Amino acid sequence: MDKRPIGVFDSGLGGLSTVRAMKKLLPNEDIIYFGDTGRVPYGTRSNETVETYAAQDIKFLQSFSCKMIVAACGTVSTAAANVLSSTEEPSTGIAKPSAKAAVNATKNNVIGVMGTSATVNSGAFDEEINRLCGSAKVVSVSCPLLVSLVESNWIDVDDEVTNAAVKRYITPILEAGADTIILGCTHFPILAPIIQKIAGDKVTLIDSGLEEARYVKSVLESQGLTNDKSHLGKHRYFVSDKTQNFVDVARVLLGEDISGNCEFVDIFKVI
Ligand code: DGL
Numbered sequence: 001m002d003k004r005p006i007g008v009f010d011s012g013l014g015g016l017s018t019v020r021a022m023k024k025l026l027p028n029e030d031i032i033y034f035g036d037t038g039r040v041p042y043g044t045r046s047n048e049t050v051e052t053y054a055a056q057d058i059k060f061l062q063s064f065s066c067k068m069i070v071a072a073c074g075t076v077s078t079a080a081a082n083v084l085s086s087t088e089e090p091s092t093g094i095a096k097p098s099a100k101a102a103v104n105a106t107k108n109n110v111i112g113v114m115g116t117s118a119t120v121n122s123g124a125f126d127e128e129i130n131r132l133c134g135s136a137k138v139v140s141v142s143c144p145l146l147v148s149l150v151e152s153n154w155i156d157v158d159d160e161v162t163n164a165a166v167k168r169y170i171t172p173i174l175e176a177g178a179d180t181i182i183l184g185c186t187h188f189p190i191l192a193p194i195i196q197k198i199a200g201d202k203v204t205l206i207d208s209g210l211e212e213a214r215y216v217k218s219v220l221e222s223q224g225l226t227n228d229k230s231h232l233g234k235h236r237y238f239v240s241d242k243t244q245n246f247v248d249v250a251r252v253l254l255g256e257d258i259s260g261n262c263e264f265v266d267i268f269k270v271i
Pocket residue numbers: 010011012014015040041042043044072073074075076116119147184185186187
């Protein structure tokens with residue numbers, strides 16, 4: 001048994017999709033969440049910058065003696081994978097669990113990946129999918145606008161602008177015949193109802209937040225790191241800029257009002 005919290009971070013609010021899944025799968029675990037809302041987006045930045053930011057975010061979480069570090073951010077998981085894998089604590093990103101789920105789900109071996117520019121340029125999803133299934137065809141599309149739309153809370157299933165953007169981004173994936181699409185950025189599971197509507201029911205969407213949460217559960221269980229089963233998990237949320245959207249999207253995603261439980265951290269002072 002291990003009472004220490006799990007540290008989860010993202011460039012903004014997308015990582016709440018991982019927290020949502022963790023709350024269901026790991027109800028006894030305490031979670032410290034850091035959303036770098038003051039520096040979002042990461043996905044349009046250079047690998048060096050993403051690595052620097054990721055190292056600071058991890059250092060902040062380590063100040064809580066977390067038992068596991070979870071990058072609930074596709075960009076960090078792919079463009080700064082080396083920083084993530086060098087932590088002393090067990091750590092994970094979204095790439096490996098999502099790639100595995102996609103390879104298990106696909107029937108025709110054509111897999112689409114929606115991610116940020118940094119994620120797509122890293123080639124990390126292609127590499128991981130092809131490591132698991134050499135014959136898989138991977139069609140990756142960078143969808144930077146979708147991050148801004150989620151950060152702006154334009155997430156209603158009927159939102160015209162978001163529907164048009166999703167349609168434009170996923171057309172090459174659908175034209176290539178993909179039967180499975182990885183939502184390779186943690187902001188995108190929030191848009192799953194829109195993406196599913198446009199892709200159609202025959203396409204399986206891989207929710208990167210859910211797959212990551214499943215993986216975290218398996219690591220905690222296999223390493224004897226789970227918390228006491230009688231403990232009700234507590235969650236603390238930190239942001240580097242207090243934005244109303246963070247609280248608004250959290251209300252929709254997590255079904256809870258975190259306005260009184262959202263603390264500011266000056267991430268520039270974490271070195
Ligand atoms: N949540 C981030 C990711 O999964 C996307 C937002 C960003 O560009 O920072 O890559």
